[in-house]
Amino acid sequence: MFAVAGVSKFEDLVEAIPAHLRLARPLDLPHSQSEMALSRELRHLAEKNRGMSELTSFLGLGWTKHFIPAAVDSIVSRSEFTTAYTPYQAEASQGSLQQIFEYQTMVAEITGMEISNASLYDGATSLVEGMIMATACSKGRKGFAIASNVNPRWREVAQTYAGSNGWTFHDVGWEAGTGARDRAALAKVLAGHAGKLAAVVVQTPNVFGLLEDLSGLADLAHQAGAVLLVAADPLACAIAEPPGSFGADIVVGEMLGLGIPTSLGGPGLGYLTTKKAHLRQMPGRVVGRTVDAEGTRAYCLTAQTREQHIRREKATSNICSNQGLMTVAASVYLALQGPQGLAEVAEQCASRLAYVRDGLQGAKIRPLFSGTPFQEEAFQLPPGSRARVEAACKTARLLPGIWLSDLLPGVPTESLLVCTSETHSRQDLDLLVSILSSAGGAA
Amino acid sequence: MFAVAGVSKFEDLVEAIPAHLRLARPLDLPHSQSEMALSRELRHLAEKNRGMSELTSFLGLGWTKHFIPAAVDSIVSRSEFTTAYTPYQAEASQGSLQQIFEYQTMVAEITGMEISNASLYDGATSLVEGMIMATACSKGRKGFAIASNVNPRWREVAQTYAGSNGWTFHDVGWEAGTGARDRAALAKVLAGHAGKLAAVVVQTPNVFGLLEDLSGLADLAHQAGAVLLVAADPLACAIAEPPGSFGADIVVGEMLGLGIPTSLGGPGLGYLTTKKAHLRQMPGRVVGRTVDAEGTRAYCLTAQTREQHIRREKATSNICSNQGLMTVAASVYLALQGPQGLAEVAEQCASRLAYVRDGLQGAKIRPLFSGTPFQEEAFQLPPGSRARVEAACKTARLLPGIWLSDLLPGVPTESLLVCTSETHSRQDLDLLVSILSSAGGAA
């Protein structure tokens, strides 16, 4: 092969690398291992974790464990989807292209919006992309009226991007009673920053797991010349009126859970849907329907003049590789469930939370807020009970939820954010209720 | 749909079933379960077993655990292979057909024979099919000179078929020193049943794990007008001279282990290879190479006039469905290993046994026989030690092997048949040696 390559030895091929810059020693890495040996090692590492099949977990915060039908992975693992690249050559990539088109349709339907992109990295970065998009939609404004009850993990990521983008965040607190965004506070921000706001940013369900009432919000935002950016849980949208019905301009969020395992939070699947009028400001890939030279229906990447490979520093986003295969997982999941199945899963999640709430009622443990929860809710345990609860849970191999105060300033230290799903059996729920009632009940 | 079906209601369609014979009640079965619930139940059943990933096992007897590269199941699980039927329509089944053709080639190569069929149920039934075939090759003779050191589990199955087929078994014992078939005894049987023997039947490695020296055996059989039927371990054939080199007429055996997990012994994969001259007596499907109408290379089922759907009661076998998908597993495994990889696995197995033998040597635990083992060997523990060994193994979650006397009359009660493979780490081997040495060592 060297002769054809026009050289006589390997070194001739890399003569452009100054000799003193070449690596003169073998890399200091573990020795090459057989598949058997490395499988053993990885299994060993996996066994050092206590996964949710071993622990009974009520952790949520947008990364929710749902049951995933076997058909999902059976499709996802087909190398036709797994080992393909971004579908550049449409004629040899109709599989991925049509699948993305169908995904776009389903996400748009679920959120009640007109169009969707082909995916973003995760929920948190989808919020950031939504904000970048909002600045573009508002001709460069950089202020955000952002609810304090947006997932703090997502807000933190937005904060990371804020400095370099010159963004200012105007926090809108929550109402002490309902846990919903404070309408008066929002009015104040809107009034106080007229002409400067790119977007009003809210999340539903919010970090407390409570549905935000979106009615009238779009008008308020639009009157301020801002767009309405809503982070929404797609599963909640199966049974709750979606942001699109309330005139939201941009909807973002996380699809993990719907066909996608929690996997320490990644790979997840960020989505972004919007109005057709905002297409030119939308980040990321998008697939459109067209025909081939003979008029046969076909799909291809389109509206590419927004993207980095064409517009470079003027692109709507820097995103290139996104979460392609995760859209396959979500598409298969949603197609299997259909409207009925998805609604039933959502109803199961909410009903199981209601069961827990009812159970805790007996031990006088009440929700922190009076708002309407979907599948997650903060419960107020008696002061000083946290250590007792933690000890009891450890023994029972149970993760009871997230202590809100670890996440968010301004909440009592004994607020526990509990997330239920269809995967929790009645026994799981009873166990949680009994532990919280005895260890965390009124002393 | 009923209108098109020409009826007005379902009952009209089944009017041929006398009403009083119809089932008037729902079946008494567990209620329909969701995929989530039934997955839980099956996982629960699976967890009630102690598999070989939890136990350190030295069980063999032809069902040997080998490491299976991930690529095997990634191919096997493709629905193109999993959900296809027997490749009747060649033009729409070239995938399975070519795969079987390649499988046939590899099994023929490994056993050193000219042709192979497309599979049989398992090793035991492959022996039976070989015997049925032998009767056909010998124009209906029904006597078998069969070595007593053939796997007794397989012999038992042959026994089940013997009565209805009118077979007589003439047992050929083993040599007390080497464990190999007793040559003198064989000579006697051959002489004593001249004109009546369909086949001489031996196995290599035999039930003691020892290679049988096949030289001269074919001549002896042929002189008696019988065929030489050899049950052979395909992995041993990677490094041991295969039966084909010694003139065997029919070679049968089990491929489980080579890409196929042990799975309580099934599905396994019975194979049968033979000489081209015996094709007309061969049981089961076979694929041949041909061309299509334009001369393009193609494959199809062939030599079907031997089979039940054509010949009915005169068929060479009743087999119809066989172990198709398991031939995919074996084919991918063998293709991945290639001659080098397969030989290395075989060498690993044999070397690990040698390591155990060396280790036991120190505790004066010797092999029962002096023959040459492949990956399995019987060790003679001191009289009365079995209970001690069993107790120690239970504590160590170890299955040390098979007690030969449970399987075979005429062997000491403390002979332990130990099987090693490349999956045993040095620690596994050391553990076995130490337990056998202390609990089973000379008291």
Next chain:
Amino acid sequence: MPKDDMGRTMFERGRPGQRGTGALEWDIPRPGLAALFPDKFRRKKAPRLPELSEGEVVRHFVNLSTKNHHIDKGFYPLGSCTMKYNPKVHETLARLPGFTTLHPMQPAETVQGALELMWRLERMLGEISGMQAVSLQPAAGAHGELTALLVVRAWHLSRGEDRKKVLIPDSAHGTNPASAAIAGFDCVTVKSGADGRVDVDDLKSKLSSDVAAFMITNPNTVGLFETRVEEICAACHSVGAQVYMDGANLNALVGIARPGDLGFDVMHFNLHKTFTTPHGGGGPGCGPIGVKSHLAPFLPSPRVTHHDGAYGLDRPSTSIGPVHGAFGNFLMMVRAYAYVLAMGPEGMADIGHTAVLNANYLYGKIKGSLQTKYAGPYMHEFVLDGSPLKKTDLHTSDFAKRLLDYGVYAPTIYFPLIVPEAMMIEPTETESKATLDEFAEIFLEVWRQSREEPDTVRTAPHNLLLRRVDDVKAAKDLVLTHPF
């Protein structure tokens, strides 16, 4: 290039020394082959296996795979084969390490879950079939037939009778006579009547005290329920013969009628048909047998037992002995068990209902073209008489090949033997009306072509990777392994 590449084997790719697996670890001393085996045992010439990288192996098999039709691709109307959808969860569950890593010689206390599953599945099959004892051991339908006949033989022998004959209808599947022959019986053919069912008079005329069993498929192979089943069973029993039901077509009956209630003594199941374990390109299947209690003592050993909450194994002395080296195709049982759980009593009843409706609907859609020889309504399948094709000098096989061009598989052809140019169509219950409609459209179009442009049909297929495959040449040349 794609065309040139057709049929190229692994043996024609790769390069010497390449392998698709990494070298193994030698954490123990390596004595070397010479130290392990005396020279006389050592292999001199390595088997000519392929020498390829993992990527090349995968690419080879992935590309091969796409040359198959399969259920997940499209309609598969193979009569008698029950090509229904195989739920994906079965594949996941059958791969649980708690099932796949079990060794058949493990002590029973370490395989309680597996034994429990088998024990329960036996009882489920018993309930579904109305049989009183079940053995899961046979590895496929034909194996079940043979096993069942050995059981019948053992029962007769236990009563001091060495009966020699088995009666089989002329419409029977080839495995029936083949199994009977291997079980040591002489086969006697029973004629079908004008209605496609057993000619009961012919049957009666052939019954005698030398008849061990009558093997009958029900619904039979032309898709008809044997309406006179009670009379048939009574006639057989009156001469001491057993009645065997080939259960390949059980899909039509589940939840509607039970073989045991119909009077059968013994039957086999095809888990790879009725219980949707995947066909795997020709197996593995699983062919349990069910028997009435008088035959139970003779079932293959070992038997799974259940006492005081513990599962165990028993080898009754009355048993015919084992018919498989281990327990049969265990992982297929896992799949079937999951299927029964998913279905439940309601789902089970739907199977038969929908399968029957689909078959009759489809026949209703296409009967303007080819027709059946025997009048319906049918159970789960129907068999067309292809003789009218002869008018334009065509055969059923031509018609079948042309169907392939439209992305569907062909029906089972030339079986059963009692229908000329037979074309046996079984849509199954998992196909939607839309798919049946599409198939009907294709069928009618090929029928049109058969009359108006028969050459198109005669030279089919046209749209596949290959044109008509020359099976005559295959049988003549007999190239059965790669010629190195």
Next chain:
Amino acid sequence: MPKDDMGRTMFERGRPGQRGTGALEWDIPRPGLAALFPDKFRRKKAPRLPELSEGEVVRHFVNLSTKNHHIDKGFYPLGSCTMKYNPKVHETLARLPGFTTLHPMQPAETVQGALELMWRLERMLGEISGMQAVSLQPAAGAHGELTALLVVRAWHLSRGEDRKKVLIPDSAHGTNPASAAIAGFDCVTVKSGADGRVDVDDLKSKLSSDVAAFMITNPNTVGLFETRVEEICAACHSVGAQVYMDGANLNALVGIARPGDLGFDVMHFNLHKTFTTPHGGGGPGCGPIGVKSHLAPFLPSPRVTHHDGAYGLDRPSTSIGPVHGAFGNFLMMVRAYAYVLAMGPEGMADIGHTAVLNANYLYGKIKGSLQTKYAGPYMHEFVLDGSPLKKTDLHTSDFAKRLLDYGVYAPTIYFPLIVPEAMMIEPTETESKATLDEFAEIFLEVWRQSREEPDTVRTAPHNLLLRRVDDVKAAKDLVLTHPF
């Protein structure tokens, strides 16, 4: 029928009420939606998701899937994308429940294995790249670029400097300027010289104390190593600018040279290229960044720590903060870790060697047709100048489409921008010589057709399921969701 069926969506199949999952168990009371949500929150009109059985869903996606080219099917010479074989064991390991069932908010003591894996992988990437600290958090290459630039910005700010400019060669990938813009920088383009490498004089002329960083791809996008890398780094450092290496082409260097040793301060890795995590039709990727120690305090939080045998998490106050909601694409890290273990030091060195040899061999085979603009030898890829196609009025895109007809994918086209009608070919190290030879043959044949029968090329593809797809119409009509 297959043709008619092309492009038919799930929304055009199925029937109302159908679903592909069974009903769930209600082992708790079912309050009903009305009891759960006040009316104002309840959804009035259900989303129009498909209504299909499991079998129909599976058939739909299986059939869709086969309309893709993919690595396991054939050669995929996409330049800059490193389409190498993805070992199957990675897929198995990344599906272990001990990895997939983890929640990002679990206490560290319950995810020790995951943290250990990340900690080790960081160090492995550090050793491979010669960088001193690594963050695995960015979800793809572009995300890594952006993260790295935020780190650089934070470093400058920590020194009291708010630098505004980032220099980027004209040959750079589009993500480089796009990332720089989102990181708040102004982009300044640096010209490429006549040899295809950075024009160092132009670079120097643009360097100033307002330059935060110079982003450079090495080997660069025409497949050439930046020979003057030391001089470049020195020049940048002399004005206090950081040098960033886009590591998309790291595959060419592994085991041969290390970016850290070359003088770079910061870089990103594409685990989905060099470390062979599968591309998934456009992700998920994983784009770790590596930095020299002075930048380490600014890496994204949380950081994985290791003290006294226990792994934990730390959120240093100097950090730029998180760039992902959790830890990044964790399962991709699992795959990359397995890959490094499989390769070991020896295997790692082979990657670069074989990738470079394969690229130069392939160019040697085809250079009689189209040629590169810049002289080689090349590293892992080369870029052909497609302008000669204009003689017969063809474009690189036509040539690409015709290649598809032969069962291979097309090269990356029209990138980099400095080569007219660019065609960028990266064979990778996992392709065999036989495959390269086959591709060369195809390429030369298409070249012949380009001159002798240009219409064949202009109207390609001819052998695929579709003819040329009309992307102009797509961009005009903008049908981005199914029109119900």
